[in-house]
Structure formats: C-alpha cells, structure tokens
Amino acid sequence: MQKKMLSLFMLVALILIAACGNGDGSDNGSSENSNENTSEAAETTSGDVAIDGSSTVFPIMEAVSEEFQSSHEDIRVTVGVSGSGGGFEKFINGETDISNASRSIKEEEKSALEENGIDFTEIEIALDGLSVVVNEENDWVDELTIEQLKQIWSESSDVTTWSDVNEEWPDEEIEFFSPGTDSGTYDYFSEVVLGENQIKRDAALSEDDNVLVNGVTGDQNGIAYFGYAYYLENKEDLNVVPIVNGDGEAVEPSQVTIQSGEYEPLSRPMYIYVANESVQNDAVYDFLTYTLDNAGTLAEEVGYVGFTEDHYQEAQGKIDSLR
Amino acid sequence: MSSIDKQLIQRKMGKRTFQNKLLKAIFFMCIIFSILVLGALIIRVVSQGITHLDWNFLTSFASRFPEEAGFKAAVVGSLWLMVIVAPVSVFLGVGTAIYLEEYAKDNRFTRFIQMNISNLAGVPSVVFGLLGLTFFVRLMEMGRSIMAGGLTLSLLILPIIVVAAQEAIRSVPNDQYEASFAMGASKWQTIRRIVLPSAIPGILTGSILALSRAIGETAPLLMIGALTFIAYLPENVWDGFTVMPIQIFNWTGRPQEEFHFVAASGIMILLFLLIIMNSVAIYIRNKFSKRY
Numbered sequence: 030m031q032k033k034m035l036s037l038f039m040l041v042a043l044i045l046i047a048a049c050g051n052g053d054g055s056d057n058g059s060s061e062n063s064n065e066n067t068s069e070a071a072e073t074t075s076g077d078v079a080i081d082g083s084s085t086v087f088p089i090m091e092a093v094s095e096e097f098q099s100s101h102e103d104i105r106v107t108v109g110v111s112g113s114g115g116g117f118e119k120f121i122n123g124e125t126d127i128s129n130a131s132r133s134i135k136e137e138e139k140s141a142l143e144e145n146g147i148d149f150t151e152i153e154i155a156l157d158g159l160s161v162v163v164n165e166e167n168d169w170v171d172e173l174t175i176e177q178l179k180q181i182w183s184e185s186s187d188v189t190t191w192s193d194v195n196e197e198w199p200d201e202e203i204e205f206f207s208p209g210t211d212s213g214t215y216d217y218f219s220e221v222v223l224g225e226n227q228i229k230r231d232a233a234l235s236e237d238d239n240v241l242v243n244g245v246t247g248d249q250n251g252i253a254y255f256g257y258a259y260y261l262e263n264k265e266d267l268n269v270v271p272i273v274n275g276d277g278e279a280v281e282p283s284q285v286t287i288q289s290g291e292y293e294p295l296s297r298p299m300y301i302y303v304a305n306e307s308v309q310n311d312a313v314y315d316f317l318t319y320t321l322d323n324a325g326t327l328a329e330e331v332g333y334v335g336f337t338e339d340h341y342q343e344a345q346g347k348i349d350s351l352r
Numbered sequence: 353m354s355s356i357d358k359q360l361i362q363r364k365m366g367k368r369t370f371q372n373k374l375l376k377a378i379f380f381m382c383i384i385f386s387i388l389v390l391g392a393l394i395i396r397v398v399s400q401g402i403t404h405l406d407w408n409f410l411t412s413f414a415s416r417f418p419e420e421a422g423f424k425a426a427v428v429g430s431l432w433l434m435v436i437v438a439p440v441s442v443f444l445g446v447g448t449a450i451y452l453e454e455y456a457k458d459n460r461f462t463r464f465i466q467m468n469i470s471n472l473a474g475v476p477s478v479v480f481g482l483l484g485l486t487f488f489v490r491l492m493e494m495g496r497s498i499m500a501g502g503l504t505l506s507l508l509i510l511p512i513i514v515v516a517a518q519e520a521i522r523s524v525p526n527d528q529y530e531a532s533f534a535m536g537a538s539k540w541q542t543i544r545r546i547v548l549p550s551a552i553p554g555i556l557t558g559s560i561l562a563l564s565r566a567i568g569e570t571a572p573l574l575m576i577g578a579l580t581f582i583a584y585l586p587e588n589v590w591d592g593f594t595v596m597p598i599q600i601f602n603w604t605g606r607p608q609e610e611f612h613f614v615a616a617s618g619i620m621i622l623l624f625l626l627i628i629m630n631s632v633a634i635y636i637r638n639k640f641s642k643r644y
Contacts, residue, residue: 079496079592081577084602084605087580087581087602088416088606090581091414091416091580091581092416094581094583095413095414095415095416095581095583098583098584105583105584106581106583107579107581107582107592108579108580108581108582109496109577109578109579109580110574110580110598110602111574111577119577122490124495124496124577237604237605238605238607239604239605239607239612256607258607259607261607262607262608262609263607327416330416331416332607332608
C-alpha cells in the first residue's frame with residue numbers, strides 16, 4: 030500500500046508542478062523580452078493572437094496568418110480547428126481572441142458569453158457559395174429551384190428517381206452525397222433547403238468533402254452539395270447546377286454572382302467573432318487590421334469569395350470604435 | 353498384435369494431407385491479404401508523396417500554397433510531445449505494474465483495479481481528450497499547451513504500458529525470486545537486480561509500441577485544442593503546438609489536390625519515424641533478451 034501511496038503522491042506532485050509552472054511561463058511573459066533597440070521601435074508590437082474554430086474558415090485564416098506572420102515576427106498567431114461549435118466553446122471560456130465560424134452564433138452561445146462577461150463583435154470575413162453538383166455525364170439537369178432541391182433531398186418526399194422530379198429526365202435512381210451532420214455546410218443547407226424535413230436517409234454522409242467529390246464523379250446519377258472551393262478545384266469533372274434565385278433567374282455560382290448576391294440563397298458568409306477586450310491588445314488589433322486589409326484577396330486565393338472594399342472598411346470602423 | 357491398422361491409415365492419409373494443405377493455404381492467404389493491403393497503401397503514399405518530399409518540406413511551416421507547405425512545426429511538436437509522454441507514461445506505467453505484480457495482495461480491490469486497467473485500454477481516445485480538456489486544460493489551467501497534450505496522451509497509453517509491463521514481470525521465473533530471497537536480498541533489491549533486468553525487454557517493447565500509438569493520435573489532441581496553423585516553434589512545454597497527424601488530416605481535407613500529395617509526404621515522414629521507433633524496440637528486445 031505504501032508504494033501505491035507513493036506513486037499517487039508523485040502523480041499529484043507532478044501535476045502541481047505543472048500547474049504552478051504555468052503562471053510565469055506562458056502568456057504574459059512573452060511580451061516584454063525582445064525588440065527594445067530595433068530601429069522601427071514604434072511599429073513592433075509583440076504578443077499572441079489565439080484563433081480557433083471552423084475548419085471551413087481555416088484556410089482563409091491560415092492564409093492571413095501566414096502572410097501576417099512573415100511581416101510581424103514578434104506576434105505569434107495560432108489557428109486551431111475545433112469546428113464552429115468547439116471554437117465557440119473555447120471562445121466562451123475566454124481561451125481565444127478570435128473564433129472562426131461557418132454559421133452565425135447561436136442564442137445559447139450568446140447567452141453563455143454574456144454570462145461570462147465577454148462582449149464580442151461579429152465580422153463577416155468572406156463568402157462561400159454552396160455548390161450543387163451532378164455527374165459530368167448528367168446533361169439533363171439544367172437548373173433546379175430551391176423547391177425542387179427540397180423535394181429531391183427530403184426523406185419524406187417520394188422522389189427517388191430523376192423522372193420523379195421532371196418527367197423528361199431519365200427513370201434512374203438518384204444517389205445522394207452530403208456533408209456530415211456536424212458540418213456547418215450541412216446545417217446551412219438543411220436550414221435553407223430542407224426546412225423542417227429530414228435529409229434522405231440513404232444519402233452517403235461524409236465529413237470529408239473530397240469523398241463527396243469522388244462520389245459524384247464516380248456515379249452518373251449522383252448529386253451532392255459542398256463549398257465553392259471544392260467545386261472550383263474539380264470543375265472539369267463535375268457539372269454545377271444553376272440554382273433559381275428569388276428573382277426567378279437560374280444562376281451558377283461564380284466569383285461574380287456570389288459576391289454580388291445574385292447567387293442566392295445558397296451563398297453564405299464566413300464569420301469571425303472577436304472578443305472586444307482582446308481588441309485592446311495591440312497584437313490582436315494589428316492582426317485584425319491586417320486581416321480586413323487582405324481577407325478579400327487571400328480568401329479568393331484559397332477558393333472563397335471576398336466582399337467588396339466597402340464591407341471591410343465598415344468592419345474596420347467597427348473595430349476602431351472599440352479602442 | 354499391432355494396434356495400428358496400416359490400411360486404415362493409408363486410406364485416411366489422403367484426406368489428412370489435404371486438410372493440412374487447405375489450412376496452410378487459408379493461413380497463407382491471410383498473410384498475403386494483409387501484406388497486399390499494406391503494400392498498396394505504401395505504394396500509393398510513396399508515389400504521391402515522393403514528389404513533394406524534400407528538405408524544404410522539413411524546414412518550413414504550413415502554408416496556403418501546397419508547394420511551400422512544410423511539416424516543421426508538426427515534427428517538432430510531435431517530438432516535444434514525446435519529451436513529456438515518454439518519461440511520464442513509462443514511469444507511471446512501470447511503477448503501477450511493479451506495485452500490482454510485486455506488492456499488491458490478491459484481493460477484491462486489486463482485482464477491481466486490474467479489471468479497470470484492462471477496460472481503460474479499450475476506451476476511445478476521444479474520451480481521454482475530454483478528460484484532458486476538463487482536467488489538464490481547464491482545472492489545472494495548463495491551457496492548450498504541450499504539457500496538457502503530453503499528459504493526456506500519457507494517460508491514454510498508460511493502460512497499454514501497465515499491461516505489457518505486468519506481462520513482462522510475470523514472466524520472470526519464480527526460481528529466480530526464490531534464489532534471490534534465499535541469498536538474503538530484500539524485496540526492492542530483488543526487484544531492482546533480478547526482476548527488472550530480465551523484464552526490461554518486454555517493458556521497453558511494450559512502452560515503445562505504446563509511444564508509437566501516441567505519436568499517431570489526433571482526436572484527443574484536437575479535443576484539448578492542439579493547433580493547426582502555427583508558424584513558430586514551441587520554446588517550452590507551455591507553448592501551443594501542432595502534431596503530425598493533425599497536419600496530415602488537415603491537408604487531406606483540402607479541396608486542392610496538391611495538398612493531398614503534401615499529406616502523403618507527411619504520412620511518409622510519420623511512417624519513417626514509426627519504423628525507427630519500432631526498430632529501436634526490436635533492437636532493445638534482442639539486445640537484452642540474450643542475457644538470460
């Protein structure tokens with residue numbers, strides 16, 4: 030028994046040492062060392078910027094951080110991928126400065142933030158157009174309305190073949206490929222298209238959008254939806270379906286139609302949520318300013334669509350007013 | 353007088369050799385199947401990854417451009433993690449095993465603990481991630497640091513090490529204990545001079561295999577908030593970190609195909625490290641097991 034007590038004691042001791050060490054090791058320590066005698070002393074701030082959240086927004090923030098980091102070596106930017114919900118959880122706990130999300134914040138997350146006394150600012154950082162795609166050899170689907178999409182994808186409807194949607198289309202069973210239920214893409218699609226209905230039960234769900242791409246390219250009767258970037262990358266092997274918007278026009282997703290808002294309702298904004306208190310920190314402020322200056326171009330480099338210049342300036346104004 | 357009926361044997365012989373050959377064929381197919389799958393996997397990974405694998409890949413950070421994306425932060429992060437995981441898990445694991453095998457009385461409580469250790473080995477790694485998040489990250493306020501990640505992974509592989517070490521200790525022949533006690537050695541002397549030296553090959557092999565598992569884990573680390581993009585190297589155990597499997601996972605999910613090749617290069621590095629670790633395990637086993 031003594032031996033056991035000893036090893037228990039050692040575990041506790043180890044953990045205690047670990048816990049104590051943190052106090053002087055991490056966050057606050059890094060800001061005072063370095064760069065006192067650099068030539069442009071005015072410009073160099075240092076510190077940490079902690080970002081976490083959606084995997085959909087990650088490529089944009091990775092691109093921004095990468096560029097930012099190369100010109101601001103004293104600021105350490107880190108980006109994690111915990112998903113929109115996981116990101117908010119850390120944000121609510123005060124562990125991150127910026128939370129990425131592919132959906133807007135939920136009511137319960139808002140009230141949890143309020144409870145913890147964290148004020149935040151929502152910024153739309155870029156746009157994504159959910160692209161509905163079919164197989165390359167599918168030449169019959171030339172456009173779809175949201176109502177038709179709903180029929181096709183709802184479990185409760187009796188559409189199983191293409192001819193059920195339109196009599197001129199072949200009498201062959203449709204194969205469904207959808208992002209997994211954890212993803213923001215699924216959430217958005219089910220909110221806009223499915224409403225109260227359940228998604229087709231025989232749909233193949235995958236958290237990896239590349240699996241969906243492979244599914245549709247390999248199946249003549251396949252249909253799928255995913256982020257614009259995945260369509261852009263596989264343009265040659267897929268047919269994108271123009272979606273009829275509110276004005277009754279069938280519109281294909283493209284840089285132009287997504288940015289102008291013609292491609293709706295399947296365009297959705299990507300958000301970042303900033304803790305107002307963190308904005309007081311120069312490192313975070315510098316990073317945000319840099320982000321808003323460059324997000325448009327960088328987002329397009331990684332397959333998303335940027336907003337117009339005005340939008341980012343307006344957001345910059347919001348940030349500035351917090352200081 | 354002979355009780356052996358030669359004719360009967362002759363008649364049955366054909367069937368028996370056939371049975372023999374059939375089973376041999378079945379078992380042979382089993383091994384061929386696994387080798388083929390492994391071979392296909394390796395060929396695919398190497399053919400995709402070799403083009404991207406160069407010195408730059410190892411010395412640069414992650415990037416939005418596949419050509420520039422590097423593995424540096426992930427490799428260094430994984431090594432840092434091992435700095436925590438290896439001593440903590442081996443010390444705690446072997447300590448537990450020694451206690452359970454040498455000191456603990458065989459009562460209900462011990463059996464209960466024993467059963468729980470075996471059960472823990474089967475708990476999904478995400479659960480350990482949750483444990484790490486609540487306990488190390490939040491309660492102990494370690495933040496999303498190497499220390500928190502390392503301790504979480506230590507807990508994850510602890511049961512494997514305990515079971516392996518117990519097995520190794522149990523296989524030390526009883527004669528040797530008795531001889532040692534007969535010479536007047538105390539319990540601790542016996543453990544240190546007799547038991548551990550002869551159990552060490554088994555303990556080390558088990559430990560290194562467990563560490564190999566730790567180096568390939570993603571889920572618990574994502575859970576505790578390990579990072580994905582990080583453009584500096586951790587300076588101490590309180591810094592944030594990323595590890596190889598997280599980077600690989602992130603790259604395979606990207607829309608751009610070139611990133612999948614980058615991921616394949618990452619897999620090659622990870623496999624290479626795993627092979628090295630396993631070779632060390634085999635080397636140690638062979639070196640020490642010749643002593644008895």
